[in-house]
Amino acid sequence: MRARFTVAEIQQQALAIVDRDGLAGLSMRSLAAALRTGPMTLYNYVKDREALEELVVDAVAAQVDLPEPTDDWAADTRAAAAALWHAV
Template sequence: MKARFTLAEIQQQALAIVDRDGLAGLSMRSLAGALGTGPMTLYNYVKGREELEALVVDAVAARVDMPAPTDDWHADTRAAATALWRTVRAHPAATPLVLTRRTSSPAGLAPAEGLASALARSGLDGADLLAAFRTVMAFVMGLAQAELAGPFAPEGAADAEAHRVGALTEGALPALFRLASIGAEHADEEFDRGLALVLMGIQHVVESARD
């Protein structure tokens, strides 16, 4: 019997529900309704909630527009990390799943493969390559997690959260107080600055290995 839906169709519909209604809105029943079928039909494709959430992670990964490789590993790594960052940020309701769920298919690992390949073109290998890969991924996902929790220093001095952070840190925690007073007007700018620092460190390791 020919399958009524492709897995990609189910993935994208599940992500659309999460984007619109949040994780709480995703269920076998809501997904079945969006697809115009009954919940029992979906069990031919997905066993339960855990696999359903894994499909959402894969759907996000499928939307990462990985750049074509070039001879410039540094530019490729920046482009790959940026593509991943922008895609994750475009689906904030799905971010908790992206941070905590493993992908369910090789296709879902394509963004990680693109990043690892870019770093490998630097000449790093073994433990250094693994450390570089984990560092870039940790930066991208860590910043996504920080943004999900709310801005450290939101725009506008009158913002209640800014006042709360200021009240907690002023006097007792001067370094954090200074950071809270700076704010991050643009998340992309903060990402670009942070990624540049990370890549500077990796560049130093690459050059040291060549000496």
């Protein structure tokens, strides 16, 4: 029986691995083990490691709470950078 996952589940688990082990700890094998499936199953959801890393980047970007823009572009840039720093 083929395991079924959502892309969101794969994304969440991949982000958890990166949080715990760093980007170097993320592989198709480590992700498959965390999801209790085989590595080849993951290729039904992501094309390759690059696509998997893009899912992680998207997950981190979704956590960035950008402040409302003001008339001060320099302050806005600093605030956006700080928000990104806190998300990472």
